[in-house]
Amino acid sequence: MSGRGTSLVSLSGHACIEAQYVTKSYGKTVALDDVSFTIPCGERFALLGPNGAGKSTTLKLLVGLLKPDTGTIRISGYEPFSSDAKAILGYLPEDATPYRTLSVRENLEYIAALRGVRDVREATDRFLDELNLREYERAKVGKLSRGNMQKLAIALALIHRPRIVLLDEPLNYLDIPTQERVFKMLKSLESTQIVSTHIMSIATRLTEKAIMISRGKIVWNGTIDTLKSLEQGEEPIESVVARLMTNAG
Numbered sequence: 001m002s003g004r005g006t007s008l009v010s011l012s013g014h015a016c017i018e019a020q021y022v023t024k025s026y027g028k029t030v031a032l033d034d035v036s037f038t039i040p041c042g043e044r045f046a047l048l049g050p051n052g053a054g055k056s057t058t059l060k061l062l063v064g065l066l067k068p069d070t071g072t073i074r075i076s077g078y079e080p081f082s083s084d085a086k087a088i089l090g091y092l093p094e095d096a097t098p099y100r101t102l103s104v105r106e107n108l109e110y111i112a113a114l115r116g117v118r119d120v121r122e123a124t125d126r127f128l129d130e131l132n133l134r135e136y137e138r139a140k141v142g143k144l145s146r147g148n149m150q151k152l153a154i155a156l157a158l159i160h161r162p163r164i165v166l167l168d169e170p171l172n173y174l175d176i177p178t179q180e181r182v183f184k185m186l187k188s189l190e191s192t193q194i195v196s197t198h199i200m201s202i203a204t205r206l207t208e209k210a211i212m213i214s215r216g217k218i219v220w221n222g223t224i225d226t227l228k229s230l231e232q233g234e235e236p237i238e239s240v241v242a243r244l245m246t247n248a249g
């Protein structure tokens, strides 16, 4: 990681996401403590860490839903809450709840139109098919099962073909065939991605690199291959990750 005197922004050139010395507290709780990282354009990163580590807070800061107390964040050089950044970002929140009183189709068409999608009908139909939501297109979101609501939330995050995709535990609530469908969909996207997850198979199959946070600090940042190389004997990767998190804590 870069020293305090060096600007990551000036060093990057092709960075899509940059966080420099970011600190964020909720009252007395320090959720992020002097965190810096750079995500080069086109790369996929897993965001790992135990419960309460600061993963969701990190993603909320990157999409401009929260402002850092100190430090700076840039999305392709833009302020996260600027309209320029919003146009290129796609974000799936943790426990996303689409508009409950609208139908599945109405949600998709409304968000597509809001985000300036040229052919709203085509984009809506494509996501209904890709995520197996056709049979629910007229159903009100409030009546959907949790997994189907998650599928819709994923579609809403991706419908405008964002160049930068931030997903907070995207496979939560999904059945196994749908997990595979979403996995393939994410893998096929040509975008810069950060995926927060507790499921190591997502990290190892979807991403090439990982950032690990524990208690608001980055404790590990490197390639998935390096992470795998830390396996001792028959040790599964989950146990490597647990070890790194525990040693850091």
Ligand SMILES: Nc1ncnc2c1ncn2[C@@H]1O[C@H](COP(=O)(O)OP(=O)(O)OP(=O)(O)O)[C@@H](O)[C@H]1O
Residues within 6 Å of the ligand: 026, 029, 030, 031, 049, 050, 051, 052, 053, 054, 055, 056, 057, 058, 094
């Ligand atoms: N709105 C809030 N008000 C007060 N404290 C908060 C709030 N949101 C998060 N926190 C605290 O900030 C810290 C980081 O929380 P965060 O939700 O970012 O963790 P996380 O890594 O996403 O955890 P999980 O794996 O459980 O989703 C925790 O101590 C949490 O209790």
Ligand SMILES: [Mg+2]
Residues within 6 Å of the ligand: 055, 056, 057, 094, 168
């Ligand atoms: Mg979280």
